[in-house]
Amino acid sequence: MVERLSAHIVARSMTARGSLFALCALLALTRTLVRGDCPPDREEVTHNEAKLHKDLLCAYNTDFRPVKDHKQTVTVKVRFAIKYISFDALEETFTLHSWVAFNWRDELLSWRPEDYGNIDETQLESHEIWTPKMALFNADAAMYQSDQIYTTCLLTSNGTVTCVPHVAHSGICRTSLRSWPYDVQNCTLYFGSWMNTGEQVNFTFYAKQPVVKDDFQDGPGWKLMYVVNERLAGKYSCCPNSTYPMLKYTFVMKRIAAGPAAIVVVPSIVIVLLTLIALAMDAKDNTRLMLICFSLYGHFIFLTEIGYDIPKHSADTPIILLFLRDSMIVTLVGIIETIFLMFLRRRKLPAPNLIVTVNRLVANGPGKYVVFSEFDPSDDVDTKELTGQTSDITADKPSPTFDWIQFAHILNRLNLVVVVLVYIVLIGTYIPRDN
Ligand SMILES: *[C@@H]1O[C@H](CO)[C@@H](O)[C@H](O)[C@H]1NC(C)=O
Ligand SMILES: *[C@@H]1O[C@H](CO)[C@@H](O)[C@H](O)[C@H]1NC(C)=O
Numbered sequence: 001m002v003e004r005l006s007a008h009i010v011a012r013s014m015t016a017r018g019s020l021f022a023l024c025a026l027l028a029l030t031r032t033l034v035r036g037d038c039p040p041d042r043e044e045v046t047h048n049e050a051k052l053h054k055d056l057l058c059a060y061n062t063d064f065r066p067v068k069d070h071k072q073t074v075t076v077k078v079r080f081a082i083k084y085i086s087f088d089a090l091e092e093t094f095t096l097h098s099w100v101a102f103n104w105r106d107e108l109l110s111w112r113p114e115d116y117g118n119i120d121e122t123q124l125e126s127h128e129i130w131t132p133k134m135a136l137f138n139a140d141a142a143m144y145q146s147d148q149i150y151t152t153c154l155l156t157s158n159g160t161v162t163c164v165p166h167v168a169h170s171g172i173c174r175t176s177l178r179s180w181p182y183d184v185q186n187c188t189l190y191f192g193s194w195m196n197t198g199e200q201v202n203f204t205f206y207a208k209q210p211v212v213k214d215d216f217q218d219g220p221g222w223k224l225m226y227v228v229n230e231r232l233a234g235k236y237s238c239c240p241n242s243t244y245p246m247l248k249y250t251f252v253m254k255r256i257a258a259g260p261a262a263i264v265v266v267p268s269i270v271i272v273l274l275t276l277i278a279l280a281m282d283a284k285d286n287t288r289l290m291l292i293c294f295s296l297y298g299h300f301i302f303l304t305e306i307g308y309d310i311p312k313h314s315a316d317t318p319i320i321l322l323f324l325r326d327s328m329i330v331t332l333v334g335i336i337e338t339i340f341l342m343f344l345r346r347r348k349l350p351a352p353n354l355i356v357t358v359n360r361l362v363a364n365g366p367g368k369y370v371v372f373s374e375f376d377p378s379d380d381v382d383t384k385e386l387t388g389q390t391s392d393i394t395a396d397k398p399s400p401t402f403d404w405i406q407f408a409h410i411l412n413r414l415n416l417v418v419v420v421l422v423y424i425v426l427i428g429t430y431i432p433r434d435n
């Protein structure tokens, strides 16, 4: 038919018009002839579905919203069938892999099934028709993410189009590491139309099941607890006649923390116990000093070790680090106290009255149940060695050094009580818990 038409044009132009027109027509003819290379038994398919496609798309323009009146809104329903999430806490990027179902009505793509052999649905490539461009507002711009969808769409005779592209969205997500390694992260993705107002393209959720979690798999190290979806109407005072709606999805994820818990939380309790045991010991020999110095060293080693594991970009400090810091200070104070007590115990000068009075008060009051110093035979030996006196002389009257030792005991117990209280407060506030 095309060939006949071209020949006709050539014939007419040869006779009637100038040579330029003839040249143009000749070009057109040549092109037809090249196309005509197809063997004659290969005829163009003309069944109902081919006819339907041809008729639907012959006057279609993919650039415009598919409405007959420009004031009409295209309502696009969105459903996320989420398949996989991954979260990089170091880079603060959250990636969601999902099948996103888009559903809208295209007024220009409807047909009467009776005219086409009762076909009432067909498939079209998404690039052949208008598709909504849903942008991720907090996208990680380092990764190229197109708003355009590329897939095959399903079209029904009343013009309803459904496209389900498989897409990955990467968004920026601030991490909060306060309760590391038992932290729960909220990552929110905001979707909407980049340039169209809500009066032109209105993104909404499917009424039923806006988020589907069938076949969902957790990414490495994180467990998805739940997803909250919310539609923000996007009304601003600047523009009373237009809205900029957004679809907001919040993903609440929990770190799978078995490993970090084993290497961080339990050892920090052990190290605290070490300090406490050291402080409960007598300051009379070097064992206590060695033990508590070892505990301080353990704090250093442990802090360095955690430094490798912990994500360092968080705006807030993980409280386990604050705990270790404070525990380190307590241990350091314990070392100073130990040295001071050792110094007290070696004093040979008679103790001032004040100290003797304090000793007597404690020994006679309820404090004697806490300070078991009077009946410690090794202290006695200590005392004798230090003072160089024989036991006959000191049997009835305590030596001046004994007063110092007893005073050191009282200080030590007092310190232990204070340290235990400090640790109870520290553990209560600073040890992260798995709730
Ligand atoms: C269009 O047809 C589909 C399936 O036949 C139906 O589910 C849908 O409700 C129809 N939509 C309208 C606007 O009539
Ligand atoms: C995380 O999101 C949930 C649901 O929107 C909210 O209840 C919770 O307070 C959020 N948590 C944080 C730390 O923002």
Ligand SMILES: *[C@@H]1O[C@H](CO)[C@@H](O)[C@H](O)[C@H]1NC(C)=O
Residues within 6 Å of the ligand: 073, 198, 199, 202, 203, 204, 205
């Ligand atoms: C868009 O959809 C929402 C409900 O999903 C509706 O409340 C709102 O009025 C719609 N906006 C327009 C402009 O049609």
Ligand SMILES: *[C@@H]1O[C@H](CO)[C@@H](O)[C@H](O)[C@H]1NC(C)=O
Residues within 6 Å of the ligand: 239, 240, 241
């Ligand atoms: C909003 O619409 C009203 C009524 O149609 C009109 O009077 C007003 O000028 C419009 N405002 C803007 C900012 O376009």
